[in-house]
Amino acid sequence: MYYNLEAFGKKITSIRKSHKLTRKQLSKLSFVSVETIRKIETGKHIPSHEILDDLSAVLKIDLNQLLLKYRLGNSQAFDDVKNRMEAKFDRNEYDTLEKEYEDFDNLLQSTKNQYLRKIIRQLMLLIKAVIINHKENNLTKSLETLIEAICITTPNFSSSNYQSFVYNSTEIRILMNIALLLRKLKSREKAIEMLEFCIDMIDSDDEIYPKLCHNLSGIYSLTKQYDKALKYSNLGIDYCLNKREYSGLHILYYGKGIAEYKLGYDEYMESLNKAISFCEILGQEKFKKVIINKCNKFYGIKL
Incomplete structure (x- = not known):
């Protein structure tokens, strides 16, 4: 199930400010870390029911119920294409990925929600980068395509300043692929640093x-x-x-x-x-x- 996390995060921020609470104060009262609250408010994290319950007790609103209002309408069709894409990645079946690219493109045409549109565009660029890497063997062009994908939601991103930002799951997926390309283009040490960052973030x-x-x-x-x-x-x-x-x-x-x-x-x-x-x-x-x-x-x- 997918949600408009950006809009939900803005709503949480508004509710918190209406109670005249800083993130640090909310963290102290709810026992939810400041970092987790920051990820939720910036739309980079789907919180668990337990975390939302803890925040609900302080903010005086049922946040689990509120989250349902931000559910995205095309999520089932999106899940289907994404799961097929991931299955092909797992099996190294790159020759037929154009099918998932086309299906994402068709979904993009019928999707009005801007948040979901961004995710779809990112995954289309991820597929494009993988095809460029494995069919054209053009690592530099593939890397440029992955950076373009992350910049859709993190405009100031670069491979040198990546640690300055908070990422959602889709961005981490793309960042992982960037690390794997950097292993070949630059150094294994740079790739390890980026992968360790990813696993600490997710x-x-x-x-x-x-x-x-x-x-x-x-x-x-x-x-x-x-x-x-x-x-x-x-x-x-x-x-x-x-x-x-x-x-x-x-x-x-x-x-x-x-x-x-x-x-x-x-x-x-x-x-x-x-x-x-x-x-x-x-x-x-x-x-x-x-x-x-x-x-x-x-x-x-x-x-």
Whole structure:
């Protein structure tokens, strides 16, 4: 379900000011952090029911009920296209992404809400950037397209001042892709810095969280920091198991197994076998072959 978070945040700000409260005072009374209140008021965060209940007690209004008034009408159609896009990203199926781009474009034509229009435009540019990267192999142009996408909602953004802003989930998704391009264009250290920023910024129950864990695990493995690679693989696995969201487990267990192998842990075979099993469950036959070949070629592990 999607909401006009910008308008909802402005309403919360208005209510808070009507009570003559600063964010710091509201935080003290409600036990909700100042940072969380700031994210809500700037439209960068979907608060949980519990947080809204805590704020409601101080602001004397049912904020969960108020949030429903800001629900977006085309959210079901939007969810359908977005889920298909993410599924293709997960399976590395870039050749047919034009279909989701066209579907987003059609949705854009029928959507009047300006907040949702911005998100749709951002995701269209994300798809465009991925296509440019994988079909044209033009990393610089792909990076420019991703920066254009973030600037729709954060106009002064650049890869050098990114830490100056607060981001919503869609922006973090784009920022993650920027980090992955910077890994190739500039340095792994810059990419790690940006990915660590992203995972600190996002809530641990956000759907992008396991993807960030996977990418951090992968880049830490490349830099031979296997303890950190294992840490993020485990965090991503915990998220997927707790949410019963299994689509990324084959990648996360693979990263976990390699990190365990490099650290000398006996459990590595169990993790790698789980990676193979989830490949079979999820229909990821290509990735299963990649795991088997890499394990044999680079690590001498026979699966």
